[in-house]
Amino acid sequence: MWRGGSNTRTCKRRFFSSPTRSRHHRPPYICRLHSRGSQHLKAMAEVDHLAAERATARFDVEEMKVAWAGSRHAVHVADRMARLVASDPVFRKDNRTMLSRKELFKDTLRKAAHAWKRIVELRLTEEEADLLRQYVDQPGYVDLHWGMFVPAIKGQGTEEQQHKWLPLAYKFQIIGCYAQTELGHGSNVQGLETTATFDPKTDEFVIHSPTLTSSKWWPGGLGKASTHAVVYARLITEGKDYGIHGFIVQLRSLEDHSPLPGVTLGDIGGKFGSGAYNSMDNGVLRFDHVRIPRDQMLMRLSQVTREGKYVHSNVPKQLLYGTMVYVRQSIVADASKALSRAVCIAVRYSAVRKQFGSQDGGPETQVLNYKTQQSRLFPLLASAYAFRFVGDWLNWLYTDVTQKLEAKDFSTLQEAHACTAGLKAVTTSVTADAIEECRKLCGGHGYLNSSGLPELFAVYVPACTYEGDNVVLLLQVARILMKTVSQLASGKQPVGTMAYMGKVQYLMQCKSAVSSAEDWLNPDAIQEAFEARALRMAVNCAQNISQAASQEEAAGFYERSPDLLEAAVAHIQLIIVTKFIEKVHQEIPGHGVKEQLQALCNVYALYILHKHLGDFLATGCITPRQGALANEQLGKLYAQVRPNAVALVDAFNYTDHYLGSVLGRYDGDVYPALYEEAWKDPLNETVVPEGYHEYLRPLIKQQQLKLSRL
């Protein structure tokens, strides 16, 4: 019912038909050395500098690829799509940071058109097409068209409306975006100002932007590409404001792309970072009494009759937010992709890079051998795996809830909201910080665009804001936690991811039994500590709110919101740890694969425990000694991960094209690649820079003249 997106793992729909289905093989690796590169650099290029690292792996990498991707089929199809993209010159992206905004936008249009052509020619399934979109790796209007416009119509449109609009969207006969946020309001959806006033005389809605702050502001694809939008506006009929509803509005002519009468449109301007999210035309939109037929209100959840009567179906009004819930769950899956890319670059480079430790001209130390490097990097590696598995679980939950909603069972709506909002917030915040940490882990070279890390960060960091600011989303989780705590007294048993709260009597007073570092390898010990910490933090908040609430409860919530934020994070971290533990409990084929995942699961849990030690101590879940033992065990786990580190990132199965990093190259041949990249910079097109004759030469000559006069 709120369903928008499909589960791409199972969807087999093909786009159009074509007789041929070509095969794509990975082209042999060709080292593109700059013409000025010397022969010895060329000779070095065939060497696998990471071969020794790969030889120390104690597990079957091919089977780990399956564990990471989810199935053998998933490995196969992802591999095929990644190579298809990597071998096509149109999808080149190594020059992206050097393009102007206009060039970059045109490049995005070109790539999208070419991608679509290939999808149709090769008769790709929806699953394959989406993977191709991901490997092209360039934000663009297509993301919003498929990721939000189509889902909004699917989730909120009637069958008749879906029948009319979806075929047009599926064939790109119209291009749509999701126009919700305004200049004045983003987080507070109920505060939006755009109006949709029903005119019974003409059977139309009049869409209007009454103030400057009601201008739609931010929607991706709106600025230049979209012909249509799902616009969220206040529905007014019979003189009454019925709050926010969705409407399909045509914005541009399908003949010449010019804005329709009464529509003002444009791009909102350059964004953070070179290249990066600037490929996207985030837009501004104003309406001056634009008329649309009544049947362009999305009417699945509520309707306006021909006479102008408002009718609300007997469903929760929050279903209006369904598209956001869908995208939030897909953002969690994306977090593991972005994080694993950054970690792959940092691990491979740390194995190649050597500093210090040379005695008498002997070999220097790989920086990956430094314990500090390991303690910064391996938790991020473990987090990538943790987010991958919790993302899979969330996808399952979303599908399950969607099926229940179809059957008019709304009992799991709150669970879906809390999990998608909370996991979106935690995974994106951690990933954004981790990409920056990976940049630092690569030292100076990490700061070069050719490392791929600055662009990855710039593209990724808005994920902390879009689809709901992370703090706002965590406060939603906290509200649900407080509601659940307050219901415990009445004996109502919490369900789903809140079920642990039902053990309140035990968890409020239990003491960890850990007495040695090895005891922390017991998943039950970890689970109990995390459950006790999350529950005690939530209960403490609830008590503080009720004590402070000589005032209203809302005022108490407001006062305690910083603590509530931490309680929400603790609850979400518990979910991530639990799902990782559950994953490791499953049967996992392949030599050593389960053992590696077990180690990573322990790294993840104990790292979080170490990082948030204050929470665990303050709530009395563990003692300082037990905290120290956890840290001791963490050190041992890092040593266990070390010989497997490169193989663990190989299991992500990323092509060099997708990684887009000279530091993260599969063959580890970093230095010739860095050297070559430098020469490609436009500044190096001429030996003497432009501006020399205007500014440098006169300056130097002036100084020489002055000196000669002395």
Ligand SMILES: CCCCCCCCCCCCCCCCCCCCCCCCCCC/C=C/C(=O)SCCNC(=O)CCNC(=O)[C@H](O)C(C)(C)COP(=O)(O)OP(=O)(O)OC[C@H]1O[C@@H](n2cnc3c(N)ncnc32)[C@H](O)[C@@H]1OP(=O)(O)O
């Ligand atoms: C170059 C390219 C080449 C490629 C070419 C390829 C071509 C072809 C490809 C073909 C591919 C085919 C296959 C495609 C597959 C799919 C692709 C997928 C792609 C995805 C990509 C996505 C990209 C993402 C880009 C990002 C874009 C960003 C978009 C946006 O940001 S949209 C705007 C988002 N805005 C927000 O999130 C606003 C946040 N605010 C809120 O959500 C709310 O205001 C609030 C929750 C904070 C508060 O709401 P409200 O005031 O109403 O509510 P409260 O009073 O707080 O609560 C009331 C009540 O309701 C409950 N509740 C709140 N929310 C929800 C909810 N969502 N669900 C359920 N319940 C909810 C709340 O708990 C309260 O409950 P109670 O009353 O207490 O019980």
Ligand SMILES: Cc1cc2nc3c(=O)[nH]c(=O)nc-3n(C[C@H](O)[C@H](O)[C@H](O)COP(=O)(O)OP(=O)(O)OC[C@H]3O[C@@H](n4cnc5c(N)ncnc54)[C@H](O)[C@@H]3O)c2cc1C
């Ligand atoms: C790259 C990008 C793409 C986007 N794409 C789209 C799109 O396609 N369609 C669309 O409709 N929108 C889109 N958006 C808009 C996006 O959804 C909003 O920016 C987002 O929801 C945050 O809302 P805001 O900008 O109003 O932030 P604000 O709410 O103004 O946040 C400002 C600060 O206030 C804090 N804050 C706000 N409310 C509270 C509260 N109740 N308690 C405590 N702190 C609070 C926040 O934590 C934050 O620190 C996009 C945004 C970006 C950056």
